[in-house]
Amino acid sequence: MTDMLHELEAIIQDRKANPRAGSYTTSLFEAGPNRMAQKVGEEAVEVIVAALGQTRPDQINELADLFYHTLVLMSHLGLSLEDIEAELRRRHR
Numbered sequence: 001m002t003d004m005l006h007e008l009e010a011i012i013q014d015r016k017a018n019p020r021a022g023s024y025t026t027s028l029f030e031a032g033p034n035r036m037a038q039k040v041g042e043e044a045v046e047v048i049v050a051a052l053g054q055t056r057p058d059q060i061n062e063l064a065d066l067f068y069h070t071l072v073l074m075s076h077l078g079l080s081l082e083d084i085e086a087e088l089r090r091r092h093r
Contacts, residue, residue, distance in 0.1 A: 005081055008068065012075050028072050036073040043069050 015025040028036055043066040050062040074080065 002081075005067065005071070009071055009075070009081055012071050016075055025072060028069075029076065033073070033076055036069070036076055039069045040066070040073050 012025055015023055016029055019026040019029065028039065043062065046062045047059070047066050050059040054062075071081075074084075
């Protein structure tokens with residue numbers, strides 16, 4: 001999974017550096033941090049709803065959406081998966 005997250009992170013970074021018309025990721029960058037944060041919040045709520053009563057495929061879908069939107073927000077903030085990994089390692093030493 002980590003490879004896929006890094007691949008997705010690279011795609012998001014590419015859309016940030018090279019916006020493409022019609023790209024959802026590009027539209028999030030154009031909308032700005034308030035919209036990005038809003039989407040993370042919406043997806044987090046959808047994960048909770050799915051966890052409390054939806055099917056496993058629904059849960060997986062909603063968690064994937066949350067990961068994606070979190071990566072977009074992280075990119076905007078100048079954060080990377082390596083930053084998060086370093087913090088998690090620091091906490092568990």
